[in-house]
Amino acid sequence: DQQVKQNSPSLSVQEGRISILNCDYTNSMFDYFLWYKKYPAEGPTFLISISSIKDKNEDGRFTVFLNKSAKHLSLHIVPSQPGDSAVYFCATNTGGFKTIFGAGTRLFVKA
Amino acid sequence: NAGVTQTPKFQVLKTGQSMTLQCAQDMNHNSMYWYRQDPGMGLRLIYYSASEGTTDKGEVPNGYNVSRLNKREFSLRLESAAPSQTSVYFCASSDVTVSGYTFGSGTRLTVV
Numbered sequence: 001d002q003q004v005k006q007n008s009p010s011l012s013v014q015e016g017r018i019s020i021l022n023c024d025y026t027n028s029m030f031d032y033f034l035w036y037k038k039y040p041a042e043g044p045t046f047l048i049s050i051s052s053i054k055d056k057n058e059d060g061r062f063t064v065f066l067n068k069s070a071k072h073l074s075l076h077i078v079p080s081q082p083g084d085s086a087v088y089f090c091a092t093n094t095g096g097f098k099t100i101f102g103a104g105t106r107l108f109v110k111a
Numbered sequence: 112n113a114g115v116t117q118t119p120k121f122q123v124l125k126t127g128q129s130m131t132l133q134c135a136q137d138m139n140h141n142s143m144y145w146y147r148q149d150p151g152m153g154l155r156l157i158y159y160s161a162s163e164g165t166t167d168k169g170e171v172p173n174g175y176n177v178s179r180l181n182k183r184e185f186s187l188r189l190e191s192a193a194p195s196q197t198s199v200y201f202c203a204s205s206d207v208t209v210s211g212y213t214f215g216s217g218t219r220l221t222v223v
Contacts, residue, residue, distance in 0.1 A: 004153075006153075009151075034211055036211075041216070041217070042216050042217075043115070043201050043203070043214030043215050043216050043217055044154070044201070044212075044214050045214070046210075046211030046212065046213075049210075049211060089153060089154065097142060097144075097159050097161050097167070098156055098159070098169060098170075099144075099156070099212065100156075101146075101153040101154040101155075102153050103151055103152055103153040104153055
């Protein structure tokens, strides 16, 4: 049973518009969340993270929102650019050594 | 600026053959990890090494062994490859787990 779920396998967005990628988790004990971005034939790269003591973290065009009561987090990309086309993985870590990843969402940004 | 280096990048094995995937990092990180990526399943942890001299099982360790050769190197061995081990394998390292991992570029393994 997946503990981190990304229910949308893919998302298509027009350049300049907002991309919203969603992630749900099952365990309320998870206290740290990360987003990774992956291009084809490359390894994932760390993008942005958020601690459970916050509900928002922003880094340039990327903002992650955390709703603990709903066990839901989302990644907003504004404005979206063609170079953002990649697979995005949501992940969680409880401070130990086992980071759990979602299945990923493939984002297509159309020019 | 190499980061995490994995070799080989591609490999085709016959069922029952053995091989070792190599991983080295030059960031002086304490912790290293092996993940596999399969379609629709994200990345799953095979083994990890919290620090030099220690290794522990992850979510899917069956059929694999690991060696933390030194602080830089962490290898993954398939003793008797099976078609179910066809996957893309990623090595990663980190200093503090909450700061995110640095991944290698992956090894695409096909077992026929």
